[in-house]
Amino acid sequence: MQTESYLVGQIQAVFYENPANFYKVLLVKILETNTAFDENEIVVTGTFGQIQEEEQYRFVGRFVTHAKYGKQFQSERYQQEKPTSASGVIAYLSSDKFPGIGKKTAGNIVAALGEDAIETIINDPESLAGIKGLNNQKRTLLLERLRENYGMEKIVVGLSQYGFSNQLAFAIYQVYKADTLDIVEENPYQLVEDIDGIGFKKADSLAEQLGIAADSPKRIRAAILHEVLHTALTTGDTYLEAKELLETALNTLEKSRPVEIHPDSVAQEIISLAEEGAIIQEGTRLYEKTLYFSEWGISSSIQRLLARKKEIFYADEDIEKSLRLIEKRFGIVYGNSQREAIKEALKSPLFILTGGPGTGKTTVINGIVSVFAELNGLSLDIADYTQDVFPISLAAPTGRAAKRMNETTGLPASTIHRLLGLTGREKDVLGETRELDGGLLIVDEMSMVDTWLANTLFKAVPTNMQVILVGDKDQLPSVGPGQVFTDLLAVADIPTCELTEIYRQEDGSSIIPLAHNIRNGQIPEDLLVNQADRSFIRCSAGQVASVVQQIVSRAKEKGFTAQDMQVLAPMYRGIAGIDALNQLMQEILNSNEDGRRKEVQWLDKTYRIGDKVLHLVNSPETNVFNGDIGEITGITLAKDTEDKIDELTLLFDDTEITYKRNEWQKITLAYCCSIHKAQGSEFKMVILPMLKQYSRMLQRKLLYTGVTRSKELLILIGEPEAFAAAIANQSINRRTGLVEKIVHPDRLSAETLEQMDQLNRKQKEAAVSAFDEPPSAAESAERPSDAKQGSLFSDDIPSQEPKEYRLTAALVHAGTIDPLIGMNGASPYDFA
Numbered sequence: 154m155q156t157e158s159y160l161v162g163q164i165q166a167v168f169y170e171n172p173a174n175f176y177k178v179l180l181v182k183i184l185e186t187n188t189a190f191d192e193n194e195i196v197v198t199g200t201f202g203q204i205q206e207e208e209q210y211r212f213v214g215r216f217v218t219h220a221k222y223g224k225q226f227q228s229e230r231y232q233q234e235k236p237t238s239a240s241g242v243i244a245y246l247s248s249d250k251f252p253g254i255g256k257k258t259a260g261n262i263v264a265a266l267g268e269d270a271i272e273t274i275i276n277d278p279e280s281l282a283g284i285k286g287l288n289n290q291k292r293t294l295l296l297e298r299l300r301e302n303y304g305m306e307k308i309v310v311g312l313s314q315y316g317f318s319n320q321l322a323f324a325i326y327q328v329y330k331a332d333t334l335d336i337v338e339e340n341p342y343q344l345v346e347d348i349d350g351i352g353f354k355k356a357d358s359l360a361e362q363l364g365i366a367a368d369s370p371k372r373i374r375a376a377i378l379h380e381v382l383h384t385a386l387t388t389g390d391t392y393l394e395a396k397e398l399l400e401t402a403l404n405t406l407e408k409s410r411p412v413e414i415h416p417d418s419v420a421q422e423i424i425s426l427a428e429e430g431a432i433i434q435e436g437t438r439l440y441e442k443t444l445y446f447s448e449w450g451i452s453s454s455i456q457r458l459l460a461r462k463k464e465i466f467y468a469d470e471d472i473e474k475s476l477r478l479i480e481k482r483f484g485i486v487y488g489n490s491q492r493e494a495i496k497e498a499l500k501s502p503l504f505i506l507t508g509g510p511g512t513g514k515t516t517v518i519n520g521i522v523s524v525f526a527e528l529n530g531l532s533l534d535i536a537d538y539t540q541d542v543f544p545i546s547l548a549a550p551t552g553r554a555a556k557r558m559n560e561t562t563g564l565p566a567s568t569i570h571r572l573l574g575l576t577g578r579e580k581d582v583l584g585e586t587r588e589l590d591g592g593l594l595i596v597d598e599m600s601m602v603d604t605w606l607a608n609t610l611f612k613a614v615p616t617n618m619q620v621i622l623v624g625d626k627d628q629l630p631s632v633g634p635g636q637v638f639t640d641l642l643a644v645a646d647i648p649t650c651e652l653t654e655i656y657r658q659e660d661g662s663s664i665i666p667l668a669h670n671i672r673n674g675q676i677p678e679d680l681l682v683n684q685a686d687r688s689f690i691r692c693s694a695g696q697v698a699s700v701v702q703q704i705v706s707r708a709k710e711k712g713f714t715a716q717d718m719q720v721l722a723p724m725y726r727g728i729a730g731i732d733a734l735n736q737l738m739q740e741i742l743n744s745n746e747d748g749r750r751k752e753v754q755w756l757d758k759t760y761r762i763g764d765k766v767l768h769l770v771n772s773p774e775t776n777v778f779n780g781d782i783g784e785i786t787g788i789t790l791a792k793d794t795e796d797k798i799d800e801l802t803l804l805f806d807d808t809e810i811t812y813k814r815n816e817w818q819k820i821t822l823a824y825c826c827s828i829h830k831a832q833g834s835e836f837k838m839v840i841l842p843m844l845k846q847y848s849r850m851l852q853r854k855l856l857y858t859g860v861t862r863s864k865e866l867l868i869l870i871g872e873p874e875a876f877a878a879a880i881a882n883q884s885i886n887r888r889t890g891l892v893e894k895i896v897h898p899d900r901l902s903a904e905t906l907e908q909m910d911q912l913n914r915k916q917k918e919a920a921v922s923a924f925d926e927p928p929s930a931a932e933s934a935e936r937p938s939d940a941k942q943g944s945l946f947s948d949d950i951p952s953q954e955p956k957e958y959r960l961t962a963a964l965v966h967a968g969t970i971d972p973l974i975g976m977n978g979a980s981p982y983d984f985a
């Protein structure tokens with residue numbers, strides 16, 4: 154193992170400090186180092202709390218050479234080397250950080266309390282009593298500042314002793330403030346839930362240092378809670394079978410520390426957590442809490458909306474009349490199913506429209522909007538709504554999809570997050586949002602909406618608003634857990650219409666018929682035959698890179714820009730993986746041949762102005778979303794920025810944002826991206842490799858989604874057998890409990906309702922209004938409640954057996970579980 158470079162030194166001066174992020178530039182006199190550096194002084198940079206001049210610190214990090222300032226030491230971690238000296242404390246307390254305290258009073262403090270004065274004051278504020286020169290006001294101020302500054306430093310130093318980098322330590326401090334060390338030391342696993350960037354493994358290694366035993370219930374519970382959410386996020390299922398949770402938690406525990414854990418202990422903690430309601434049991438299924446309540450929340454909202462089903466919104470003849478008018482105005486004749494869809498949508502409180510590409514979904518949306526406006530005597534000119542809210546809300550899950558909706562309808566459209574006023578950082582996914590305004594809501598690309606967002610969205614819909622959900626049921630499900638669109642389509646009570654007739658075929662497109670073949674599971678005879686807008690280049694895995702290189706170079710010569718063409722690959726690694734293809738395409742489309750262009754390194758990537766980049770997370774506050782594609786428009790090197798951190802300026806559609814180096818994990822190169830990430834986006838030209846080695850990813854929905862991203866040109870490359878395998882492999886649906894909850898709203902127990910109530914009063918009102926009256930406690934006592942229904946491991950054992958026996962039986966079975974169980978369907982994340 155490489156030894157870490159360190160240096161111990163005395164602070165000569167603080168050259169620069171940025172109070173916003175604790176970045177500092179220090180001049181340090183070197184007293185000791187394990188490096189070959191032989192000068193007396195060095196500039197040390199990094200993220201530090203309160204640094205006292207004259208004091209000694211130990212810095213761990215590495216030497217770097219700055220273009221302008223030469224050799225510097227970049228500190229990863231630091232700690233105060235020596236106990237504070239009397240003169241150091243006096244200098245510190247009399248500094249301008251403590252207004253009103255001069256050298257004399259500071260001297261009095263040290264005289265009374267000694268060199269450990271700071272520690273003593275923080276631990277026992279009463280120790281300041283009677284010290285000359287300190288009135289009450291000064292005492293309070295001194296204490297406050299010390300807690301703020303010295304307290305933070307102590308905490309950050311404390312955390313760095315556990316191996317946290319300063320940056321992470323500050324992130325932790327920002328969340329817990331003065332309670333940081335107490336929380337970390339009491340329950341390090343809490344960090345997994347509260348701090349981005351800390352997973353179970355990291356928290357577990359900290360717990361090990363703190364002496365938390367491998368078989369401690371605290372540790373086991375943390376692993377279970379982690380797995381119940383983590384598995385939902387990776388498989389997309391909203392629940393796990395109890396046996397699977399046992400298996401996967403056991404696996405996580407034993408992978409993190411090589412200590413065998415008795416499955417019995419895990420089973421016992423699963424049962425306790427379920428009894429306490431920290432995870433929710435439904436038969437033998439176990440849910441992460443917010444997913445369970447979100448499913449019930451959606452169910453309640455749907456009941457609430459459907460309660461108006463018998464209401465007559467508009468008379469048939471009025472709709473017909475308006476439809477004829479609109480047909481005349483637009484010079485269009487709606488097909489029969491399109492007509493029916495428009496009529497049914499306007500007559501229903503909730504309606505679902507689905508269909509493949511080119512079947513007229515947008516045409517029907519426009520029809521619905523126009524007839525709705527006609528029937529209600531509304532203007533569709535946004536200029537007429539300077540005072541009032543526009544009465545129709547159009548929304549989509551991503552910025553790109555919302556923009557497309559705006560372009561195709563000519564009406565204002567926004568992301569769902571914007572519509573709901575969400576920042577995307579909400580910790581409480583069941584929390585309140587504002588209620589929507591207006592009479593009609595149309596949501597496009599609904600297949601991309603996950604269980605959490607669907608719950609929040611439906612909850613915000615007032616009962617008198619008609620809702621129309623539009624999507625393509627054959628596309629990939631949402632990135633987050635659930636498959637709300639597919640599930641809602643399976644509920645017989647919700648009026649739906651599937652458009653099947655292809656209207657765009659007339660323009661000679663062969664991509665759309667191909668897409669329809671794929672969704673029907675048919676391998677078209679002309680798959681390998683080149684068409685005007687589609688071609689197939691047969692090649693092996695080893696040839697993919699060179700084929701992509703040729704296609705991209707040729708397309709570039711023909712005037713295609715980087716934004717026009719998109720390579721969609723299913724996997725990240727390997728010679729035909731996303732990372733390798735990105736590098737290759739960057740060299741063709743945005744190279745730095747003469748080495749004169751400004752560029753910055755980030756891990757294994759290089760960024761230059763003009764690079765096509767992909768946004769990897771949702772940032773509703775800047776209206777940029779996971780999957781949005783933009784361009785680098787500016788690079789400002791550290792030496793030219795105020796806080797000495799490199800910056801990238803990025804343009805996503807009309808939004809320009811600047812990210813400092815510590816935020817660059819939010820983006821990546823986008824010349825090639827995964828099909829999952831391309832959901833909701835369309836491109837002029839799509840290059841789509843498929844290889845047998847992608848085996849796990851060869852699925853119909855994935856290929857279908859990839860193919861339908863292409864608007865004008867589609868180039869399939871790879872092995873025909875891989876395409877055939879993908880078409881033949883009908884994707885497995887995710888496991889959710891949503892349909893059952895919608896179909897059997899009566900199963901919502903008083904207990905669940907009570908818990909939902911605690912989480913959200915408003916949600917309860919919605920749930921209650923769905924029924925004539927809430928189930929009484931007596932009723933729910935008769936009915937087995939969700940949390941106590943059946944035995945967790947009831948598959949294995951007769952329920953009348955004593956508990957001990959049941960657990961033992963569960964253990965016997967646990968060892969036989971296929972570890973791949975639960976990994977059904979495509980992973981919503983791009984695991985490769």
Ligand SMILES: Nc1ncnc2c1ncn2[C@@H]1O[C@H](COP(=O)(O)OP(=O)(O)OP(=O)(O)O)[C@@H](O)[C@H]1O
Pocket residue numbers: 485486487488491508509510511512513514515516517656657
């Ligand atoms: N009844 C119709 N008569 C004539 N043309 C139609 C009709 N319906 C749709 N079209 C045309 O067919 C094409 C596809 O329709 P539209 O864009 O509405 O489909 P879509 O399902 O939204 O497609 P995609 O999902 O690919 O965007 C459009 O050019 C549209 O004008």
